[in-house]
Amino acid sequence: MELKIGIIGIGAMGRDHVERINERVNGAVVAAISDINKDTAIAYAEEIGATFFENAEDLISSEDIDAVVVTSWDPTHEDYVLECIKNNKYVFCEKPLAIEASGCLNIVHAETEKNKKFVQVGFMRRYDRGYEEIKHELQTGTLGETLLIHCTHRNEMVDEGYDTPMAVENTAVHEVDALRWLLEEDFVTAEVRLPKKQTTKTHAKLHDPQLILLETESGVIIDLEVFVNCQFGYDINCKVVCEQGEIGLTNPTYYSIKTERKDSTRVPSDWKERFIAAYDRELQIWVDGVKNDNITGPSAWDGYMASVTTSACSEARDTGERKDIKFEPKPGLYNQKLRETI
Numbered sequence: 001m002e003l004k005i006g007i008i009g010i011g012a013m014g015r016d017h018v019e020r021i022n023e024r025v026n027g028a029v030v031a032a033i034s035d036i037n038k039d040t041a042i043a044y045a046e047e048i049g050a051t052f053f054e055n056a057e058d059l060i061s062s063e064d065i066d067a068v069v070v071t072s073w074d075p076t077h078e079d080y081v082l083e084c085i086k087n088n089k090y091v092f093c094e095k096p097l098a099i100e101a102s103g104c105l106n107i108v109h110a111e112t113e114k115n116k117k118f119v120q121v122g123f124m125r126r127y128d129r130g131y132e133e134i135k136h137e138l139q140t141g142t143l144g145e146t147l148l149i150h151c152t153h154r155n156e157m158v159d160e161g162y163d164t165p166m167a168v169e170n171t172a173v174h175e176v177d178a179l180r181w182l183l184e185e186d187f188v189t190a191e192v193r194l195p196k197k198q199t200t201k202t203h204a205k206l207h208d209p210q211l212i213l214l215e216t217e218s219g220v221i222i223d224l225e226v227f228v229n230c231q232f233g234y235d236i237n238c239k240v241v242c243e244q245g246e247i248g249l250t251n252p253t254y255y256s257i258k259t260e261r262k263d264s265t266r267v268p269s270d271w272k273e274r275f276i277a278a279y280d281r282e283l284q285i286w287v288d289g290v291k292n293d294n295i296t297g298p299s300a301w302d303g304y305m306a307s308v309t310t311s312a313c314s315e316a317r318d319t320g321e322r323k324d325i326k327f328e329p330k331p332g333l334y335n336q337k338l339r340e341t342i
């Protein structure tokens, strides 16, 4: 049976997921869409053969829809996800789960009241082969204890709507989740340094680059450079330094070009190119999980923990101080074993 999916928010990410579900994911079809931009959405619904719902709540409660994908603007996520839980519908919600940690906690409480996980958050890096292989290698223990992690999150450039807080809340949030998952431990402190020396390619509202320092429960220190006007491409690095060696990501590439005494490989242009395989796997595994009534991806609790951590980073940046990261006790619902990697 094909899973009938309704998507709320048909912008860049929503359309990407429509294409993914209809063309590359097995066992699911986009049956309905909803977007506040009505005329564009009606035309798009016709194009893909889906039903248009003017009211997203009607899409969520429709008996013709088995599960929901939320790809609307960030401030709308919390209400739509809560509505899905109320209607006992599985929901895949793009990050962030909610604007504030308290909003994420509302979702956690709604799930715990029903004693069931309905929510998966769009942290696709957990499905990237590079991160999965690093996690697998760390779990074998052959490299010894993990000591330090060096990360970079670099984008070619951003527009003037992107400001200093977004570097943490919209960009570094991916590392925050991926590293928590990689190490299977939480962060205890956050610090953010805004270097005096900035790129001339930035604009008034954005301090670029920024340096984030996180410390985990066991004492692993992570430095994360967020540099979103780096000019040369989308460059994601993660080097884990262990007692017996180092393990890190490489940019997935299948060829190199040798010319004019240079040997070069491509740097991806953006996240869609770099993580395309991860996005596809993320949704395939989610669809399979919904059909088996057992979703195993990033949970509402992971969405909450990411939010608590990024809020501490924002506070650390604004005060110039190192901040403790405090969180509520974890409900038993979220102690289930995670999906095995690879």
Ligand code: NAI
Pocket (backbone or CB within 6 Å): 008, 009, 010, 011, 012, 013, 014, 034, 035, 036, 037, 056, 071, 072, 073, 074, 076, 094, 095, 096, 122, 123, 124, 271
């Ligand atoms: P976008 O602005 O291109 O699209 C958002 C769409 O939502 C628009 O069509 C807008 O009309 C619609 N919308 C806004 N409020 C709505 C409401 N109340 N009800 C129904 N529709 C509504 O934005 P984009 O880039 O597609 O981002 C969407 C979400 O995906 C964001 O939350 C963003 O953080 C997330 N995202 C995640 C990425 C990832 O790597 N996982 C990458 C890029 C975005």
